[in-house]
Amino acid sequence: xxxxxxxxxxxxxxxxxxxxxxxxxxxxxxxxxxxxxxxxxxxxxxxxxxxxxxxxxxxxxxxxxxxxxxxxxxxxxxxxxxxxxxxxxxxxxxxxxxxxxxxxxxxxxxxxxxxxxxxxxxxxxxxxxxxxxxxxxxxxxxxxxxxxxxxxxxxxxxxxxxxxxxxxxxxxxxxxxxxxxxxxxxxxxxxxxxxxxxxxxxxxxxxxxxxxxxxxxxxxxxxxxxxxxxxxxxxxxxxxxxxxxxxxxxxxxxxxxxxxxxxxxxxxxxxxxxxxxxxxxxxxxxxxxxxxxxxxxxxxxxxxxxxxxxxxxxxxxxxxxxxxxxxxxxxxxxxxxxxxxxxxxxxxxxxxxxxxxxxxxxxxxxxxxxxxxxxxxxxxxxxxxxxxxxxxxxxxxxxxxxxxxxxxxxxxxxxxxxxxxxxxxxxxxxxxxxxxxxx
Numbered sequence: 001x002x003x004x005x006x007x008x009x010x011x012x013x014x015x016x017x018x019x020x021x022x023x024x025x026x027x028x029x030x031x032x033x034x035x036x037x038x039x040x041x042x043x044x045x046x047x048x049x050x051x052x053x054x055x056x057x058x059x060x061x062x063x064x065x066x067x068x069x070x071x072x073x074x075x076x077x078x079x080x081x082x083x084x085x086x087x088x089x090x091x092x093x094x095x096x097x098x099x100x101x102x103x104x105x106x107x108x109x110x111x112x113x114x115x116x117x118x119x120x121x122x123x124x125x126x127x128x129x130x131x132x133x134x135x136x137x138x139x140x141x142x143x144x145x146x147x148x149x150x151x152x153x154x155x156x157x158x159x160x161x162x163x164x165x166x167x168x169x170x171x172x173x174x175x176x177x178x179x180x181x182x183x184x185x186x187x188x189x190x191x192x193x194x195x196x197x198x199x200x201x202x203x204x205x206x207x208x209x210x211x212x213x214x215x216x217x218x219x220x221x222x223x224x225x226x227x228x229x230x231x232x233x234x235x236x237x238x239x240x241x242x243x244x245x246x247x248x249x250x251x252x253x254x255x256x257x258x259x260x261x262x263x264x265x266x267x268x269x270x271x272x273x274x275x276x277x278x279x280x281x282x283x284x285x286x287x288x289x290x291x292x293x294x295x296x297x298x299x300x301x302x303x304x305x306x307x308x309x310x311x312x313x314x315x316x317x318x319x320x321x322x323x324x325x326x327x328x329x330x331x332x333x334x335x336x337x338x339x340x341x342x343x344x345x346x347x348x349x350x351x352x353x354x355x356x357x358x359x360x361x362x363x364x365x366x367x368x369x370x371x372x373x374x375x376x377x378x379x380x381x382x383x384x385x386x387x388x389x390x391x392x393x394x395x396x397x398x399x400x401x402x403x404x405x406x407x408x409x410x411x412x413x414x415x416x417x418x419x420x421x422x423x424x425x426x427x428x429x430x431x432x433x434x435x436x437x438x439x
Contacts, residue, residue: 022062022065024054024057024058024062025058025062025065025066025069027054028051028054028055028057028058028066029066029069029073031047031050031051031054032051032074032111034047034051035047035048035051035111035114035115036107036110036111036114038114044114044117045117045118047114048114048115048116048117048118048121049118049119051115051118052115052118052120052121052124055124055128056124063131064135064139067132067135067139067142067145068141070108070142070145071141071142071144071145074106074107074108074111075106075107075108075144076103076104076105076106076107077103080103081100081103081104084096084099084100084103084104085100085104087099087100088100106144106148108145108148109148109151109152112125112148112149112152113152116152116156121211122156122209122211122212123211123212123215125149125152125153125262126153126212126260126262126263127262128149128262129146129149129150129153129262129263130260130261130262132145132146132149133146133261133262133264150265150266153262153263153266154266156209156211157209157217157263157266157268159268159271161209161210162207162208162209162217162268162271163207163208163209163210164205164206164207164272164275164276164279165205165206165207165208166203166204166205167179167198167204167205167206167216167219168198168204169195169198172214174214175206175214175216176194178214178215178216178259179194179204179206179216179219180194182216182219182257182259183255183257184257184258185254185255185256185257185295186232186236186254186255186381189238192238193236193238195238196237196238196239196240197221199242200242200244200245201223201224201225201242201243201244201245201248202221202222202223202224203221203222203224203251203276203280204219204220204221204222205219205220205222205272205275205276205279206218206219206220207219207268207271207272215259215260216259217258217259217260217263217268218256218257218258218259218268218269218272219256219257219259220253220255220256220257220272220273220276221253221254221255221256222251222252222253222254222276222280223235223251223252223254224243224245224248224250224251224252224280224284224287225243225248225249225250225251225252226243226247226248226249226250227249227250228250228252228289228291228372228373228394228396229250229252229254229291229293229394230293230373230375230378230394231293231375231377231378231379232254232293232378232379232384232392233379233380233381235252235254235293236254245284246284246286247286248284248286248287249286249287249288249289250287250288250289250290250291251276251277251280251284251287251289251290251291252291252292252293253273253276253290253291253292253293254292254293256269256272256273256292256363269363269367270366270367270368273290273367273397274367274397274399274402277290277397277399278399289396290396290397290398290399291372291394291395291396291397292364292369292393292394292395292397293375293378293392293394294360294364294392294393294394294395295360295379295384295387295388295392296343296346296347296358296360296361296387296388296391296392296393297358297359297360297387297388298346298357298358298359298387299343299346299358299387299388299389299391300320300386300387300388300389302346302350302357303316303317303320303342303346304317306430310430310433312429312433313342313429313430316335316338316339316342316429319335320339320389326377326390336376338428338429339389339391340374340376340391340424341424341425341427341428341429341431342428342429342430343374343388343389343391344374344421344422344424344425344428345424345425345428345430345431346358347361347371347374347393347415347417347421347425348371348415348417348421348422348425349415349425349430349431354413355413356413356415361393361415364395365395365405365409365415365416366406366409366410367397367402367406368397368401368402368403368404368405368406368409369395369396369397369402369405369416370395370396370398370401370405370416370417370418371393371395371415371416371417371418371421372393372394372395372396372417372418372421373393373394373418373420373421374391374392374393374421374424375391375392375393375394376390376391377390377391378390378391378392379391379392
């Protein structure tokens with residue numbers, strides 16, 4: 001945390017050696033103070049526009065200094081908060097509670113609310129958080145700023161304000177360009193590729209917010225198929241034949257992308273998947289299976305890290321380093337069988353802070369899905385081979401089980417899995433080693 005002396009130096013008159021970034025920061029913070037003291041709506045909106053314009057000019061040291069000031073100058077007064085807390089502790093009246101809540105709220109929350117009044121204010125604040133997150137790990141004293149922004153953005157972007165839209169080839173080009181720009185799971189290779197993803201046997205849905213009408217918040221791509229897909233390349237092939245969606249019995253969610261880095265940690269995916277499943281079920285009553293075909297981004301790194309402390313895995317990791325390992329991992333081979341088992345073990349038992357180590361698993365299990373099936377060489381792309389030796393996993397959303405699965409995960413962090421996947425994990429080399437040591 002910066003000292004009061006730092007704040008004094010920041011707002012002191014510029015010396016001969018004063019830097020340009022300091023002058024920009026002083027002006028921006030002065031406008032923010034003026035905005036907080038302003039009572040009129042019209043003049044407040046004008047000040048908000050001016051403050052945001054000044055903020056957008058900040059970069060490098062000037063931006064760092066601005067966030068430092070937000071962390072210190074716009075935090076609650078500890079003395080006043082302490083007095084209010086003592087008063088409430090002695091007399092837990094509603095009046096004392098309201099006063100405590102009022103004085104404990106950081107002034108920067110009200111500052112963000114007032115900045116939001118300006119045209120483009122919401123987009124500017126989302127962008128502000130994106131810039132904050134880039135340095136948050138090394139600037140721990142900014143954590144309070146982030147918490148305030150998450151609190152406000154979580155309210156402003158709650159499900160009640162979002163609209164679900166089906167994206168098709170008639171959607172404005174500006175939005176279609178954004179899809180190509182933001183796609184984070186399977187890169188869209190130009191307009192021809194995008195058009196195939198929007199054909200009649202495909203669907204793309206996105207959440208939009210009224211303050212960002214041309215900016216998708218999150219979008220999901222769906223393939224309507226016969227049977228649960230076990231390979232992603234046929235779904236991505238722009239030359240694949242278009243089939244009649246009326247004959248489909250499965251909806252495969254093969255890509256989910258959060259578009260706004262500034263909204264990281266604010267959950268939209270669970271609402272999106274459930275509503276898309278319900279909408280598709282109404283449009284195509286024959287659909288019986290709603291499932292993903294999901295990447296396993298952390299498997300090979302986890303395997304390499306685990307092998308460093310388990311020499312028994314050396315044979316597997318050495319084999320994976322060979323150029324011809326795919327040929328050596330043919331059907332029925334020990335290498336293929338053990339890789340499948342270790343991947344199932346990773347998905348179900350590898351942990352990070354008591355939750356599944358795999359980020360995609362955390363997302364779908366937290367949304368109430370069941371880990372259904374592991375697929376060999378499901379993604380033969382360079383990225384797919386590097387991340388998980390080409391393996392992908394199906395998560396199934398059975399609407400009648402979503403709530404109970406979610407509760408099992410939320411309360412006990414249980415990775416709900418099919419019997420087949422659970423058996424693979426139990427038969428893995430790591431599971432056998434742990435069992436023998438415990439025995």
